[in-house]
Amino acid sequence: FLGVHLVNGTNEVNHIKDAVEVIGQAFTRLLAKESISNPPTECKDTDSWYHGDKVYEALIETKLNGETGQVSFSQEGDRLNPMYEIININSNQRAMSVGLFGDKDKVLGLRMMVTNLTWPGNVFVKPKGEKISRDLRIVTLKEKPFVEITRLPKDGQCRPIHPAVHAFPCKNGTQDYCCMGYCMDMLAKIAEKVQFNFTIHLSKDGMFGTFEKHNGSEKKYWNGMMGELMSKEVDLIVAPLTINPERAKDIDFTKPFKYQGLNILVKKNQKDSSLGSFLQPFQDTLWILVGLSVHVVALVLYLLDRFSPFGRFKLAKSDDAEEDALNLSSAMWFSWGVLLNSGIGEGTPRSFSARVLGMVWAGFAMIIVASYTANLAAFLVLDRPEAHISGIDDPRLRNPNEKFKYATVKGSAVEMYFKNQVELSTMYRNMEKQKQYLTAEAAIEDIRKGELQAFIWDSPRLEYEAAHDCDLTTAGDLFGRSGLGIGLQKNSPWTHEVSMAVLDMHESGFMEQLDNRWIRVDSRSSCPESNSAPATLGLTNMAGVFMMVAGGIVAGVLLIFIEIAYKRHRGLKEKELELARNAADRWRGNIEKRRTLRQTLQKQREELKKPNSVSKQPSPSSMHATTPTTNANSLMVNLESNNTKPISPFYRRPSLLEATTNSDCLPPPLPMGYQPPGYVPARSGRTVTWHNPSHNPDHLV
Known part of the structure; x- marks a missing residue:
């Protein structure tokens, strides 16, 4: 064990002597130039001391060789050029000074007696150690907008689409590609800060990594990028890798470079009217019954007027009677004319029995036409697309029917989230029964085709897709909040340095620039605006x-x-x-x-x-x-x-x-x-x- 201790740090008398000497010299110089007003003495005073800044400047400008060594201060008031002694705990659990660290002749230096060190294992022989290579191997995978890949040009040079965008060569087996995106720009900045070189290749199976059994063995293994990192084939995972407890047990994560949650991607319900939209007010069964009723009533009208003693067929034979007789064709014309509210000029029933049926049929037609008109207005004018999914608690997700399908990517952190959450276990079992997707691209494509009704995935990716496609939108609020981090081998020497670089990029606003450049791309200006007002009927209707x-x-x-x-x-x-x-x-x-x-x-x-x-x-x-x-x-x-x-x-x-x-x-x-x-x-x-x-x-x- 090694530690540091400030020289004379426990000698309070010497520190007090040096402090009094600093104050004395500072006030001597200040009073020689000008008089100083008295500072506020009341505890409730809120006014600042007029000469306080001048007193502070005089103090930090004071330099002397005191009892505790060279005394000088920085602009922040910290003591410069301190001297620390190196402490080592020996086999007897006693602290021993084995060296000094500090400025000597304005040069920062370390003086240590290595032969007196007690190394781990209570040995006195210096271990050989391990040389840290600065040529790192990095694995990633295609995941818009974090990593986008294109074919490598014939000249072997990756050309970025923008001066601020970085593009690096990456391999997928024997195929050469160019990788760019959110993570690539971030990687370029980290490599610049931490000073390392890197080579990139794409994941062998295109998966993030799940912990499961392989080839029928009882032991579980990580697959995907996690498996490559665990087998030490790579040094870093630079991808939108979700930080979760399962992964954190076996690898190191940097500080999150982006905070995110889960969201649901759905396709907007279009108001496209089909050719049979005017038939929507009634069900198919009702249309069939109405059409059947027209012909049945026409036949009964003909028979009633034919056999009734007061019908035209029973009148004295004459040209007029024969011409006005209600034959089957005229009865059919009368039945359709009453239903469609058209004028009936000839061929009306004469017998009382047939006329009673005609009046009943007219009442039936009035009710049918009125109901059809009301429902037609509701379907064609005031009809709005079905409401989007309200969120993760939507009944269509909790208790889906056979026609409603939703999914996530197999082997992803999202799938593990649903698997481990007790209240979401039913949804996980439903997704297991549906089609399995190995990539987000395949699921999003099925959303566009209408074969998948909802896709649950990381919010940055879904926001990116919704911003670039007017037919897609996100539904509900974020849930399952987590962070995206860079994965490293367990106890990697690069973990701390890369984490500090990520924090520094957050503080400088660089991450905000990446969000605006890759995720918050507003491409919806060309999308038609949604309007809740009643739509005007058009040709499509x-x-x-x-x-x-x-x-x-x-x-x-x-x-x-x-x-x-x-x-x-x-x-x-x-x-x-x-x-x-x-x-x-x-x-x-x-x-x-x-x-x-x-x-x-x-x-x-x-x-x-x-x-x-x-x-x-x-x-x-x-x-x-x-x-x-x-x-x-x-x-x-x-x-x-x-x-x-x-x-x-x-x-x-x-x-x-x-x-x-x-x-x-x-x-x-x-x-x-x-x-x-x-x-x-x-x-x-x-x-x-x-x-x-x-x-x-x-x-x-």
């Missing part, structure tokens, strides 16, 4: 309505083509039906003609049965005249009587006269103007079978 109108136009155009195609198809059917009706009319005409033929033949038979008509033999021309001529259609005549006497030698026996269509059949060549008895003129396309005694019984013409 009503785009769905215009899309609906466009859809109606397209539907109308498609339906007109369908109607045209249907009309053409229906016209062809009507032509076919018209031809069928014409054929049926011709058939009925033929039936009437056959009936007339039978009646005519019947009359001829009756006339032939008379006695005075037997001797009369009709001439061929008369025979031909009495034979009915067929038309272009098929003709069949059944001669029912077998007792008819022949009217000429060529009279055919009772048979079936049949005409069929055949364009190849022509009558036999006969003399000009000659027509044999029993001949029936056949037009083109007909065959006639008839009987002639002078020819074959069945001669086909």
Whole structure:
């Protein structure tokens, strides 16, 4: 053990002698120049002594060789050139003077008898000691705004973005980068004050460090930057490393270079309206029921008016009644018209039962439309984004639903904070079930995409992100306050010097400059201002309505083509039906003609049965005249009587006269103007079978 002791520090008599001598010489010189007023003597006096400053200056200017050695003072009144003796505690626990330290001939010096020292372990041999290298190895990791990395240019020179910004080469395995940021500027200042050189490399696994088991072993180890420092691969951790009790057990921390807390980063809720925003006032189920009700009411109105004895269908048949009758199409038009509050010019129900239903439907439509209008105003005009998270005690964090996800970085001090806090253990278990993030960049990117609803992290980083992105903001107050420090090996000889450099930078305002340069960057001037006043409706709010109108136009155009195609198809059917009706009319005409033929033949038979008509033999021309001529259609005549006497030698026996269509059949060549008895003129396309005694019984013409 070594200590120092002021020489003659315990000799009060000599110190009093020197003090009186200093006062005497000071007043002697002062009174020789001017008179001195009396100082205030009352305890309650608040006025300063007019000559007090002059007395003080005279005292500190006094110099003498006194009983305690050379006596002189600094401007602050401290004694200069003191002499200290070096005290060593020996093996017998006795204090021994082994040297002197002080000014001699205005030179600060140390005179020590090393051979008389008792070293630790009660040994008298001087230990070899350890040489302290001033080339330090530093590890860091990418964490905006504290450390930002860029690719190293081809010329191998890191160029800072600003003259006040420092950029240093750093390695990540075999890749070369340039590191800059808050911590790099701070490191440059510390190296300047403490006088050391350094090399930088990035963390191997990109983690701060957690104390956990590895490879199935029972023993726990530190990973990340903490593991590299514990294994003495590096000398310092210069990064936003949170000071906590778990880490402080195994490494040394400097004084905090920044005080911070935890905060929550969320994405601002935008008021972007979707195309279906005009449908928001009602749920999907209600919209389906309203649409179904329209068609059901239209069908019931049609049926009531159709079967009611007072409906138009039961009125006397007239053109007006038929035109005003409530058909299904008119009922549908009426139902939609009442719901949409449009004028109904025609097709209204006539029966009392249908009108009662119409009044009830009108009341239903009034309530639906009024409710829709009120809710539409609330959704489109007064609708505000959902309130941000109020803080760490927000119910959405304490009892989240399946759609609300929040997280922090795995293996970080924030995760350890939630793990060790009993009241936050539920949140820690919820975060364990969610997606695990190894870096803050990945979590912040998911916040932007909307895949993560809240990210809990150090406030400086979140403030930086919120300042650079108008869509992000921090929610609630800070919690879990802590400090960020530089990590060193346990009992490192650099701990005190680096800590003193950090404190000096705080006192000089250098840290405040770094905050303004890297963290408190105001980039929100281009962000739109939030306004709590009701928003004016724009195209984004009503785009769905215009899309609906466009859809109606397209539907109308498609339906007109369908109607045209249907009309053409229906016209062809009507032509076919018209031809069928014409054929049926011709058939009925033929039936009437056959009936007339039978009646005519019947009359001829009756006339032939008379006695005075037997001797009369009709001439061929008369025979031909009495034979009915067929038309272009098929003709069949059944001669029912077998007792008819022949009217000429060529009279055919009772048979079936049949005409069929055949364009190849022509009558036999006969003399000009000659027509044999029993001949029936056949037009083109007909065959006639008839009987002639002078020819074959069945001669086909």
